[in-house]
Amino acid sequence: MPSASKFWDRIAERYARQPIADEAAYQKKLQLTREHFTPDMRVLEFGCGTGSTALVLAPHVAHIHAIDISPKMLDIARQKAAANHIDNVTFELASIDALDATEPRFNAVMGHSILHLLDNKDETIAKVYRLLTPGGVFVSSTMCIADSFKMRMIKAVVSVGALFGLLPQLRAFTQKALLNSFTTAGFEIAHQWQPKPNSAVFIIARKPAGPTRP
Ligand SMILES: C[S@@+](CC[C@H](N)C(=O)[O-])C[C@H]1O[C@@H](n2cnc3c(N)ncnc32)[C@H](O)[C@@H]1O
Numbered sequence: 001m002p003s004a005s006k007f008w009d010r011i012a013e014r015y016a017r018q019p020i021a022d023e024a025a026y027q028k029k030l031q032l033t034r035e036h037f038t039p040d041m042r043v044l045e046f047g048c049g050t051g052s053t054a055l056v057l058a059p060h061v062a063h064i065h066a067i068d069i070s071p072k073m074l075d076i077a078r079q080k081a082a083a084n085h086i087d088n089v090t091f092e093l094a095s096i097d098a099l100d101a102t103e104p105r106f107n108a109v110m111g112h113s114i115l116h117l118l119d120n121k122d123e124t125i126a127k128v129y130r131l132l133t134p135g136g137v138f139v140s141s142t143m144c145i146a147d148s149f150k151m152r153m154i155k156a157v158v159s160v161g162a163l164f165g166l167l168p169q170l171r172a173f174t175q176k177a178l179l180n181s182f183t184t185a186g187f188e189i190a191h192q193w194q195p196k197p198n199s200a201v202f203i204i205a206r207k208p209a210g211p212t213r214p
Contacts, residue, residue, distance in 0.1 A: 003165040004069060004117075004168050005069040005070050005071070006165075007166070007167060007168050008049075008068075008069065008070035008072070008073055008168075009070050009071060009072040009073070010072075012050065012070060012072035012073045012075075012076055013072070013076070015049065015050060015073070016050045016076045022195060022196070022199065024195075025195035025196075025199065025202075028193075028195070029141060029193075029202050030053070030056060030057065032191060032193070032202070032204065033057060033110070033139050033204070034057065034060050036108065036137045036139070036190070036204060037057065037060045037061050037108060038060075038061070038107075039060065039061065039062060040061075040062050040107075041061040041062055041107040041108055042061070042062055042063050042065070042105070042106050042107050042108075043057070043061050043063065043064045043065070043106060043107065043108045043109070043110065044064075044065050044066075044067070044099075044106040044108075044109045044110070044131060045064055045065070045066040045067070045109070045110040045111070045112075046067050046068075046096040046099070046109070046110075046111050046114060046124075047067075047068060047069075047096070047111055047112070047113070047114030047117070048066035048067060048068050048073075048074075048077060048091065049068060049070075049073050049077070049113075050073050050076040050077050050080065051066055051073075051074075051076070051077025051078075051080055051081060051089065051091060052080075053110065053112060054066040054077070054089050054110075055077075055080055055081055055084060055086050055089060057110075058086050058088050058089050059086075061088075061108070062088065063088050063089070063090070064088065064089045064090070065089075065090050065092065065106070066089055066090065066091050066092070067091075067092050067093070067094040067095075067096065067099065068091070068093065068094075069093070069094070069095050071093055074091045074092075074093055077089075077091045078091050096111070096114075096118070096124055096127070097118075097119075097124075099127070099131070101127045101130040101131045102130075104130065104131060104132055104133045104134070104136070105131060105133070106131050106132055106133065106136060107132070107133055107135075107136045107137075108132075108136055108137045108138075108139065109128045109131060109132060109136070109137075109138045109139070110138075110139045110140070111124070111128070111138070111139075111140045112139075112140060112141045112142075113141060113142070113143065113200065114140075114142075115140060115142040115171075115178070116142055116143050116144075116145060116170055116171050116172075116173070117168055117169075117170065117171070118171065119169075119171075121171065121173070121178070121181055122181050122184070122185070125138070125181050125182060125185045125187075126185045128185075129185045129186050129187060129207055132207045133207075134207060134208065134209045134210070135206065135207065135208070135209035136206070136207050137190065137204055137205065137206050137207075138182075138187060138203075138204070138205045138206075138207075139202075139203075139204050140202070140203050140205075141200045141201070141202045141203075142178060142200055142201055142203070143199075143200045143201075144173060144174055144175040144177075144178055144200075144201050145170060145171070145172035145173070146172040146173050146174045146177070147174050147175055147198070148197075148198040150198065151172075151198065152172060154170075155170045155172055158170050175194070175201050178201065178203070179192070179203070182203065182205045186207065186208070187205035187206060187207060188205065188206045188207075188208060189203065189204075189205055189206075190204045190205060190206045191203065191204035192204075
């Protein structure tokens with residue numbers, strides 16, 4: 001993990017300056033997310049990066065606890081929160097791997113452009129399920145590398161950099177496998193959308209409101 005956080009620290013300033021690749025798709029994802037959010041909600045975002053999504057959605061919920069492993073990403077996020085006078089987002093240096101999940105304590109969890117970076121997405125999805133209160137939603141946007149020849153080629157190149165600790169390791173799985181991970185964890189798929197072939201897959205998954213698995 002330390003080398004991963006060094007990589008994200010190194011690119012944080014550049015990442016913050018990068019324009020959103022598909023603004024229309026991003027706006028639609030925000031809109032779909034807002035439809036599942038209510039003003040009383042407590043939300044977790046893991047891998048929040050420079051905080052853009054958390055800060056846009058903050059006015060629609062009670063509180064967002066946003067975590068990331070990169071101190072530099074979080075510095076930028078905190079500066080943006082202060083500049084925009086947003087005080088209901090807490091930014092914390094933490095890995096999703098280390099987050100305590102003994103009690104359900106969030107009504108919604110977001111994880112964007114992160115599941116394909118984790119050593120074990122299934123463990124994380126199961127952890128998110130435990131963190132959510134019944135009826136809670138997990139909103140994610142994930143590149144399904146194994147579905148795309150181009151992305152598989154990029155992964156091959158990135159893997160060489162990862163061997164030397166220069167780039168983060170990417171995990172390749174298909175959209176079908178990702179959906180299977182959600183349903184195996186106990187989630188129901190409320191929304192699934194891929195704006196373009198080979199773009200990230202946007203999923204809103206719900207923890208059933210009734211009796212759930214522990
Ligand atoms: C591709 S960026 C995505 C940032 C943001 N979610 C977005 O959509 O713009 C991935 C982020 O995940 C963070 N990250 C990587 N592994 C993590 C982990 N195990 N726990 C929390 N954050 C992590 C990185 O530091 C980085 O800021």
